[in-house]
Amino acid sequence: MAFRWRDNSIKILALFMALLLWVYVTNEQNPLMSRNYHIPLAVQGKPEGYVISGLPEKVHIRVQGPRTIGSALGAGDFTAQVNLMGVAEGEWELPVQVTTPPGVELLQVTPRTVKVLTDRITQKNVPVTLNFKGRVAQGLQRGDPVLEPPVVTLHGPSKLLAEINRVGVTVDVSGAEDTLVRDVALQTGVKGVTVSPGRVSVTVPVTALPARELPVRINLTGAPGEGYEVGEILVQPALVWVTGPRQVIENLAEVQSLKVDISGATEDVAREVVLVLPDGATSVKPDRVHITLPIVPQETEPPQPPEEEENTEDAGE
Incomplete structure (x- = not known):
């Protein structure tokens, strides 16, 4: 039966106009809308005995759908996951897989892939x-x-x-x-x-700490006045206790005082003198002594009598 264009053209045109009207009304009453969501990134197939690093906690997605559907959706209606099945030790770049509800189109995923570092525990x-x-x-x-x-x-x-x-x-x-x-x-x-x-x-x-008793040596500097000299020095106490590591005090023979200047002295010197703490030692007790320095005139030797000459002539007779 031949197609009668003239008879059916009006019907076809009417159907086309109806379709355009339906699309227009649908878009006006329930237009497409896009929305953004931040959704958690889940891990599937995590290998045992490995630690995973480099995965973000969430991914950003942009979706599009009719207003009646989109207005009722939340982040919990979408899922994002990375499948680690079969990965071993090393660095991997894996795709992010996003699932959307029916009628919703996925426009964008950020990031679309993730770099994952796996290391054996x-x-x-x-x-x-x-x-x-x-x-x-x-x-x-x-x-x-x-x-x-x-x-x-x-x-x-x-x-x-x-x-x-x-x-x-x-x-x-x-x-x-x-x-x-x-x-x-x-x-x-x-x-x-x-x-x-x-x-x-x-x-x-x-x-x-170990301790050791050591003698005190007075450190004199200078010289007494002309015609004088230093007599026997009296030190009280003459022995003091030095404390310190064993390897230090075993190598000590004496404890020295600070310098005592006797330059030009013509009479006895009596004073308190501070002792020097030996290197490496922790303490010296007491840390000072009292000294008495006798300053005495120098002794002069008496002149020697002249030697008698022998009478050689008398001895010959």
Whole structure:
């Protein structure tokens, strides 16, 4: 049957106009609208025994849909995820997959891909090192500390553990007068790395320094007046106690005083003199002595009688 254009042209035109009218009314009554959302980024297929870094917490999306649908949507109606299935140690660039409700078109995802760094979680044994703050009380010495345990185990990404060779702790010994026992928390200072055990016991012996009794030597400078000299010096006390590390005081033979100037003296000198603390020693007691310096006239030798000449002639007869 032949198509009758003349008879059906009006019908076709009417249908076309109706379609245009429907599109117009639909867009006017329920137009398309775009919206922006920040949605959480989920991880799928995370491999066991690995730590993942580089993933943002949220991604930004821009979507478009009819107003009647878009006005009822929230961020919870969308999902964004990264699939880590099959990844191994290293750096990966993976796409962000976004799911939208029916009737909503995804226009933009930021970021569209993410760079992910995966590192194997491992462990490593390292020693504990001790740092001291302050000094023990005067006259005492700090002995070798004892750590329990001396070695701890670190847990974390292998690349981070490779940069850690020890775990340090600090103990304050300021003014300590007896042996110290402290329970100290351990921290690596590196995010993502833990230490086991988390605390260490520190014992720091505090004992008396060795002491030694040594003679005092008065350090004189200058010379007495003409015709005078220094007699036997009297020092009270003649011996003093020097305290310090054993290797220091064992090498000392005496304790010197500050300089005593006797230039031009013609009479006895009596005064209190401060003692010099030997290098490396911690104390000298007492730290000063009283001295008496006799200034006496110099002794002169009596003239010798002339020698008698022998009478050689008489001796010959």
